[in-house]
Amino acid sequence: MSFILTFLGKGGVGRSTVAIAAAKRLASQGERVLLVSADPSSSFDLLLGVSLSQEKQEIETNLSAVQLRSTHLLEVSWEQVKQLEAEYLRSPTLKNVYGQELGILPGMDEALALNAIREYDQSGKYDVIIYDGANSFATLRMFGIPEMLNWYIRRFSQVLSESDVVKALSPFIQPITSAILNVGWSSDDLNSNSTTKANQMLEEGQKAVSDPRRVAAYLVTTTEPTAKATAKYLWGSAQQINLTVGGLILNQAEISEEIAAEFAQIPVSNLPKTSDWLSLGQALPDFRQAVNSPKPLTIDSAKGQVKVFLPGFTKQQVKLTQYGTELTVEAGDQRHNIYLPPTLKGKSVKGAKFQDNYLIISL
């Protein structure tokens, strides 16, 4: 299992520079590092001084790097989909569609990138994977996929099982499937088998993203007001997908009292004005210390209390709703449906307050 590290901040603050410096430092300390760039232009190459491609390459001892290209990743994934279809269907039809024809729709970049990271992680070849996203809002959407998709599947499979359409279809499913499927399973078997595998993958992903020993983010900013505003927003938004923010890296400036106060709950480091990778690397924090930074979500079953860390937001920017058994926190243009343990599930909210950057809910 790799430690997956990413950097969040406004465009132009030096996120990619920090990612490269971090990769070089960790590699020099003997960790096997993979640097993953999601920037499809040659901008990242100019910083790195190496021309990357969709095939990963070793650029220094212990340090490999790759540029993700969605067109390539989609082609590979499409072949897997076609193989799966061929296994299950007597006469597969997708074989007539070629991966080389498929264009990229919004959302595919993030889904394909997360899948690529998952595969690099599972390869066991890397101690650290550093992901440099082209945009931090999109990076948060990407790391939110397991949690969000898991919720949609849970919620809608429940709704669909109660639906007239599904009830009306079910007597027809058995004869139809046996007519077209290449396997002897009943629809129940097939369903549970294929969904179990997908569910497992999503649940593992969700567990990894919420574990700061597995995945951590660090904020990067300059002293520019717009850059600081974006960093603060990203800090709060990361909590909404259970992603721990380990600290703040202030680029090319001294740490002022104001900055230290604004980001009081996490360690703040600063980088000197230099393009020397060694000096930059030495100024970076120890990323494994992310485990000591505030956890996005703490649930105390005995006390019936849920604590949600939501820095960077005012009380007015946070909304709590409860529908049936769902407890939903809305902030940072994301909705977080909190999965409660059995002892708290279904209980009504007795009270909620927003204090010291925490939303504290009593059940």
Next chain:
Amino acid sequence: MSFILTFLGKGGVGRSTVAIAAAKRLASQGERVLLVSADPSSSFDLLLGVSLSQEKQEIETNLSAVQLRSTHLLEVSWEQVKQLEAEYLRSPTLKNVYGQELGILPGMDEALALNAIREYDQSGKYDVIIYDGANSFATLRMFGIPEMLNWYIRRFSQVLSESDVVKALSPFIQPITSAILNVGWSSDDLNSNSTTKANQMLEEGQKAVSDPRRVAAYLVTTTEPTAKATAKYLWGSAQQINLTVGGLILNQAEISEEIAAEFAQIPVSNLPKTSDWLSLGQALPDFRQAVNSPKPLTIDSAKGQVKVFLPGFTKQQVKLTQYGTELTVEAGDQRHNIYLPPTLKGKSVKGAKFQDNYLIISL
């Protein structure tokens, strides 16, 4: 119908500043302008000096502004989906899922933003809509939706009609639909009615994006090598979704011979180092002149020639493939399936060359 304008460039080059200056100038010239920000943080507000929200507000004479929030837009769209379901199904089930529960998955931001722009356009209230995306790669994915989705629907409806699954299902569709649907239509009617509406919307979108009187993009860059590399990449990538790039805006620098040569096919303007909106606005080009910039795609049926404008790429970065009747150009991490007129459709590629930033295909 509005003129839709967007700015493409690396993060931090001043895209939002240019968008605001453009909006203010056009409004002062008497055009009714809507400024749409996709930045969910307060960073855009700091530049504008106004606190925006999901409800549009008039901030100056002729100038309104709005901050898109996907959580809000999804809630509104979900209500429409539920109404549609209630119209067609005897006992709708989606009514039990509330818009306030729904989280945001990758891709939703772009789909919801494009739909919002479409609705603002159709309202007839604005002469110009300026869209400031949070990230330019995502902006291109967004404007590519109509073309890409249209292709997927065309391609897969053809494949599915040949599929065993669909053939096996079709005798069951009539009895099932009449059992659960709230309307008397046959499955064919229903299918053609609902798909026609969606297809029309996509085709109108595709037509608008490829018409520089309707939609145009301008590049923004500084003299930083990484910013220039990103601008060049975005220039080429925009052509892949048939989006015309009207010109380049160089922020806070004099136009060098080198820059003028690198972007020779489009007009280059430059902005002074000032935060005065009036001076910035005066230095901006006339955006309606985008019609005079190179067209992404020119098809000469008589000569059997297809010309694709692909600036910023080398010959090695462009790939042309033909499968069956599909002609696909791959460049800029996107695949463009070229829709040929009936006289050229199905013809084999006789030759192709890459010359002066054009891919010239002979059929």
